[in-house]
Amino acid sequence: MPISPNAVLAIYARITIDRFGRREGVEVQERYGRGYGADVFPDLPIEVFADNNITAADPNVERPEFERLRRWLKDGMIAQIWSIEQFRLVRQELEWFRFAVELDAAGITEIHTRREGIIRVDDDVASIRAVLGAGEVRRVKKRVNDRNLDNAMRGLPPGSVPFGYRHHRPPVGTRTYAIVPEQAEALQWAADMILNCGWSTERCAQELRSRGMHGPKRRKVIDPETKEPVIDLATGEPVTRPSKLTAQMLRNALISPSIAGLRVYRKEIVGKGNWEAILSEETRQRLCAHFNAPRDVLMPNGRMYPVAPMDRTGRTRRRYLLTGGMAVCGVCNARLVASLKQKKGKESIPYYSCHPKVGGRGCVGIDGTKLEEYVVEQMFEELAKPGRLDAFLRDDHADRRKELADELSTIENRRTELAQMWGARELGTEEWRIMKRGLDEDEVRLRSELAMTPPPPDGFDAAALKDPRAWGSMELLEQRAFLELFVKSVTVKRATPPYGRFEPERIAIEWI
Known part of the structure; x- marks a missing residue:
């Protein structure tokens, strides 16, 4: 395809880490690229394509600016391309081969970089580098997954922080969650009102908001005119505000295994966490059964609304x-x-x-x-x-509820023992998986029976x-x-x- 006389030098930037472990933001990369363009291509106008905080290691993640770069290539609007390194453009080998075809069709034979010099698109070295880069991505993912699994089996908390907790690292010992008292009290109060008084989660959330309660995260303040985050002139950081505590947020917190002191890995409960529970597992299971069953809830306007398992929207009618x-x-x-x-x-x-x-x-x-x-x-x-x-x-079912709770505790203790044996290399990974599968099946059976057991007449x-x-x-x-x-x-x-x-x-x- 012929290159347009108005073609530009395309600078592609994506956040990265240099060989000394320093983060290079898109602003720094753009500054490097503009300096290179002024020296080597002084007559070419510059267009910046920047995907900030977007990974290239996952082919399923869309990079809007990279897709715009490809469209400009197809339209003949790009004369030269500069990037800090080849891996900033593409990280997967198949993606590189497709991109190389597009570059060749657009008449682009070279990619200019800061770290690797000039890369010829048709050079075998570029293809080898793409293969090596993709292999490193897979190895890094495997190391991260292995470390995350080990942390989960040891009961260490994940990086996310559920409502009711905060990260805590004691002077002696490993990291854990510490309870935020006012949030924990709010969750316990909401569980009681939902189970024993028939309140809806929306009514509970509205009451908690009236008490000054906020969500667990903070949101960036957006300028209504520019649609961009407001920046604090003193610190240079975006201005944030507390998030709103919504009914869905409250519901998710109440049924989260973390609130009962359980550790989850890839959506499965793998054992007991090393933090204190806010609600008992029996209460959490009652909440799960309550939310999944047809019911009538008391809305903030004082009216009743019948909720079906798959129907949680609409006006109050009853x-x-x-x-x-x-x-x-x-x-x-x-x-x-x-x-x-x-x-x-x-x-x-x-x-x-x-x-x-x-x-x-x-x-x-x-x-x-x-x-x-x-x-x-x-x-x-x-x-x-x-x-x-x-x-x-x-209460004719108190003994059975206690038996079920004891059996679930036994399963959690057994999981912990298996995790310790696996960590000490006394147990192979395949053996651990087979034993874990049996414990999972027993847990599902016991939790199902617990959910079906009538609650105490409170x-x-x-x-x-x-x-x-x-x-x-x-x-x-x-x-x-x-x-x-x-x-x-x-x-x-x-x-x-x-x-x-x-x-x-x-x-x-x-x-x-």
Whole structure:
């Protein structure tokens, strides 16, 4: 392809480290390139292509400025290319061969560098250098992966810092996480409100933000006009601000294995970390099961929202006590829905009906307020029966939950022993993997059983269960959770003449 008369000297810069271990930023590389251009190609205008903090070792990572350089080559807009070294342009051997073809098609026969002099594109040395560079990339990755695996098996924390912790290196010993007290208290409070009071993560996050709580990371302040980071004139560093604590951020923190003191490597729990847990593993598993199950949550606006496992967006819709399948039609067995209904000459009232939109046939309808009041009244009469409340408060699954927790602790201890044997070379890598696979399978089985084991009957005071006056102080979701402890279903039968009156005989309650 003919080179345009307006072609430029292309300077490609990407952050690097020189042979003395010093970092060379793109600004330094650009300065070197402009000096070289002024000496060797004084008549060529200069265009800079800079990919800052973007690796070339991973072929799946896109480098926007390198792609722009290739487009300019294709269009004949580049007369010469300068880079600090060949590896700044390409790092993979296959990528080099493709790029060499593009250079040849564009009429570029040489690449000018600071460290390696002039590299001829068709020279075998350039190809050999590309192969050697790619091999070094693979060896470095393997060394890094081996070191990361060893750190994980020893229970050392990774480089990232989860919410609730900070990096800590004691005077004696290895690095670890230290608990940030205010963040840990916030996580413990949020776990309690979600599991025992039915709060949504959004409501918890909103409450924590009102207390001045921020996210674990800081964000750069962006100038709204230039769209560039604001720079502190005194330090020369970008100005940052605390990040916003969002519902998704809070949810991720609550279900992270790190919060229970567990070490994760490549998305798998490999053992116990060397830091203190903020939540117990049992609580974390309950949170995971809670987030993955259909549920009703209390939103910041005070309304209820039904959440399905794959549906976590939309508006809050549920506003009634017995919807969601608890109240059913006594004729066709379809679940009843509730809405406001305008009575003749009267105000609108809540009204439960068997509606075709949920599979009903319009069989029954009933005053919602009177139905709910009757069910609540019957529930407290049921609780007043001798022995009924004691049976509820008895925890029949406490022993099994403890057994499961002990077995999980045994697995974690066994992992630690295997890691120590592997580190002492008493155990080969393949032997360790086989044993680890067996422990992983046992852990999955135990955690699944733990998630399915009913939690202890907490979240309600025994006195509140005996006192109907406590009902009025509860929020709607708390009332629903209270009711679901004892009521399996409420069946509404057809009305009988004279119509328009409330008939308790129509209502059949099935107790748990």
